[in-house]
Amino acid sequence: MQCGYYDAGRCRSCTLIEQPYDAQLAGKCARVGALLDTHEDLVWAEPVASVEEGFRNKAKLVVGGTVAAPTVGILDAERRGVDLRGCGLHEDAIAEVLPALAEFVTTASLTPYDVPARRGELKHLLVTASPTGELMVRFVLRSQEPLARIRKHLPTLLERLPQVVVVSANLQPEHKAVLEGEQEIALTERESLRMPVGGVDLLLRPQSFFQTSTSVADALYRQVRAWVEEVRPRTLWDLYCGVGGFALACAAPGRAVVGVESSEEAVRSARAAAERDGAQARFVAADATTWAREQGDVPELVVVNPPRRGIGPDLAEWLEGSGVGTVVYSSCHPESLARDLAAMPSLRPVRGRVFDMFPQTGHLETAVLLRRDQ
Structure with missing residues (x-):
C-alpha cells in the first residue's frame, strides 16, 4: 500500500506499511505461534487475510x-x-x-x-x-x-x-x-445501523462496539459458528457479547443462548436484533465475570470476546474450575490471550486461526477452540 500521508511524515499510524503484506501476515502468525507454542495439540488453520486498503468500516x-x-x-x-x-x-x-x-x-x-x-x-x-x-x-x-x-x-x-x-x-x-x-x-x-455479517443481521447503536473490518468479521463469525456446530451444545454463553454477534450467529432451535455485555447500548442493539428475527437468545447488561460467578448452572460452551486486557485472572479461574466443556476464545491481543490460556490448564487449545482485522499495523484477531481434558 502506498500512502502520501505516510511518505510526507504527516501520519505514521500504519507502522507496518513499509513491509509487503505477505510478510506482515506471516509475522503476525509467527508472533501468535511463538506465544502459544507450549500448547502441543494446537493445530492452526490458514490465516484469514485482508485487503490491504479500504477495509476500515x-x-x-x-x-x-x-x-x-x-x-x-x-x-x-x-x-x-x-x-x-x-x-x-x-x-x-x-x-x-x-x-x-x-x-x-x-x-x-x-x-x-x-x-x-x-x-x-x-x-x-x-x-x-x-x-x-x-x-x-x-x-x-x-x-x-x-x-x-x-x-x-x-x-x-x-x-x-x-x-x-x-x-x-x-x-x-x-x-x-x-x-x-x-x-x-x-x-x-x-437510532440503529443494520450490519449484515456472518449470516446474521446485526443492529449497531451509537456507543456499541463492532469489529473494524466487516469482511474479516464475517469470516470470524462463520469460523466460530462452525466450531460451535461441531459441539452442538444445548446451552451457550457469549461473554463480552457486544451487539450479540457470536450469540446470534450461534443461536439455533433448542439451544439456550445468553449474551452478557457491560454496555447497555450494545445490549439494547442485541435485544432488538433478536426480537426482530425471533432468535432464541437473551441478553443481559452486566459485568461478564460477576454474572458468570453468580449463576447456578454452567453451560456446555462459552464464547469469550474480551477487550485487549483479556478475560483476566478472575474469569480465567472461574472457567478453569467451572466444568465447562468447550470454550471459544476470540482475542484482539495475543499476549493477554497467552496469559489467560496459561491460567486455564484444564482447557486445552486444539484449533486456532489468525484473522487479520488490522492490516498495516501489528494488531490482529485470533480465535482459539479449547476443550476440557477428561
Whole structure:
C-alpha cells in the first residue's frame, strides 16, 4: 500500500506499511505461534487475510483547524490538526462523505476543539459504514451549545447524503484522552445501523462496539459458528457479547443462548436484533465475570470476546474450575490471550486461526477452540 500521508511524515499510524503484506501476515502468525507454542495439540488453520486498503468500516477522526478551514484526521505532536480525509484505509462509503462532513463543520459553525487552549466544541467525527451502503455519523461535542445549529442544518446534509441514516451527538465535556462520553443524543428517527455479517443481521447503536473490518468479521463469525456446530451444545454463553454477534450467529432451535455485555447500548442493539428475527437468545447488561460467578448452572460452551486486557485472572479461574466443556476464545491481543490460556490448564487449545482485522499495523484477531481434558 502506498500512502502520501505516510511518505510526507504527516501520519505514521500504519507502522507496518513499509513491509509487503505477505510478510506482515506471516509475522503476525509467527508472533501468535511463538506465544502459544507450549500448547502441543494446537493445530492452526490458514490465516484469514485482508485487503490491504479500504477495509476500515469505521472512521474515528479528530477535528482540528478552524471553522472556516477544519481538519479531519489526527493531531500532530503539538496537538494541532492534521487533515487525513483521503486516508486509504477507510471503506469507499466513508471516504466519499468526508468532504461533505468537513463542509458541514463550516456551515453549522462548529468550532473545532483546540486541545492546547482547551476551548472549542467539536472534538471528533465518528463515521461507521454498513455493507448495505448506509452510514452512521456521530458528532462528539464538548457541550450541547452547538446542537441547535446541527439540528438546523442537518436536513440539508441528509438531503445531500441520503446514505447517512443514523446521526447522533455524543457529549464529552472532560479534557482528557477519552474518545467519547456517556451521554448520547439522537438526531435522527433511526437510532440503529443494520450490519449484515456472518449470516446474521446485526443492529449497531451509537456507543456499541463492532469489529473494524466487516469482511474479516464475517469470516470470524462463520469460523466460530462452525466450531460451535461441531459441539452442538444445548446451552451457550457469549461473554463480552457486544451487539450479540457470536450469540446470534450461534443461536439455533433448542439451544439456550445468553449474551452478557457491560454496555447497555450494545445490549439494547442485541435485544432488538433478536426480537426482530425471533432468535432464541437473551441478553443481559452486566459485568461478564460477576454474572458468570453468580449463576447456578454452567453451560456446555462459552464464547469469550474480551477487550485487549483479556478475560483476566478472575474469569480465567472461574472457567478453569467451572466444568465447562468447550470454550471459544476470540482475542484482539495475543499476549493477554497467552496469559489467560496459561491460567486455564484444564482447557486445552486444539484449533486456532489468525484473522487479520488490522492490516498495516501489528494488531490482529485470533480465535482459539479449547476443550476440557477428561
